[in-house]
Amino acid sequence: MLEPFNPSRSLAALEQDSTVIAVIEMSQSRWLVAAVIPGIERQPLKKIDPDEELLLKLLHRWQNEAGRAGREIKRIVAAYEAGRDGFWLARWLRARGIEAYVIHPTSVAVSREHRRAKTDRLDTELLKRAFLGWLRGEKRHCSMAAIPTLEEEDTRRPNRERVNLVTERTRLINQMKAILVRFGIRTFKPTLRKAEEKLEGLRTAEGTPLPQNTRAEMRRQLARLRVVREQISAIERERLRKLAAAPAEERGPHAMVRLLARVLGVGVETADMLVNEILLAICAIAKRWPATPASPAPQTRVAGEGASGDLHVPAALAFDAA
Secondary structure, eight states: OOOOOOTTSOOSOOOGGGEEEEEEEEOSSOEEEEEEOTTOSSOOEEEEOSOHHHHHHHHHHHHHHHHHTTOOOOEEEEEEEOSTTTTHHHHHHHTTTOEEEEEOGGGSOOOOOTTOOOOHHHHHHHHHHHHHHHHTTOTTSOOBOOOOOHHHHHHHHHHHHHHHHHHHHHHHHHHHHHHHHTTTOOOOOTTSTTHHHHHHTOBOTTSOBOOHHHHHHHHHHHHHHHHHHHHHHHHHHHHHHHHHHSOTTOOSHHHHHHHHHTSTTOOHHHHHHHIIIIIHHHHHHHHHSOOOTTOOOOOOOOOOSSTTOOOHHHHHHHHHHO
8 A cells, every 4th residue: 555645744753762864965076974873973975976875885884873872773764866866766765675765856944045055965955955855744844756667757758758759850950941041041941841842942041052061061950850750740649549548448648648638729749748747647646645534735846857847747838828
């Protein structure tokens, strides 16, 4: 049975005398780990290589130190901010008995001063205070992301890859138009099937053919555009194939996509994005939300990859609204 989960505060009572509390400030080259250890007056701060095994050994070492100080440790909790590393470390620690959480960076209150001091040491202190408040059940300290399974994360990849490819397609088209504008050519459309053939007949505003190097550059740009468009088509075909292969009576993501796609103005692409980026995350938290009249539903944040959250959803909705 899934344990109850509230993103805005912990639902489990905090027994600080029997709990090792750690926060991790993660970077590409080093991890800075700070902790509160029962029975130990000092609050250790340890810089380690980005290695999960070293982190686990460090947490167990602090657990042993608390045991030697006369404290019986029943719980080890650790947290870090969502970012480039995603959720793999939280899943890895949970599989080894460590209670791991991922903090939404935008939910941690920081000083708005223009020239405030910012170091990894200060960031860990800020995270530690916010995490302690969340563990005590106090609201407005920070908010936790619902940690997706590996399968849930993988389900989001096609939609996010397509968004990146569409952005790349737009960049290539704009770049080609900018190249041709420098020669007074404004009518060429790079998206046409016979664009490469029409390229040979282009004339500048002075009536001369395109210079040799520019023409070669345009051919390479058109080749890149062709590859990007093929990859977008491959993703869309695979999505439709999976939807068609799923049983009609199935209850799950595919059924939700099919239902949303029937709404006027909502295509398969938007429906797939809404299901995988929003609805499944809300359902995952709702299943673990304690069913009591006094517990209102939480404000769910989508577990995005970037520090500022996932921008695919509002961008797509704004596009559809237009």
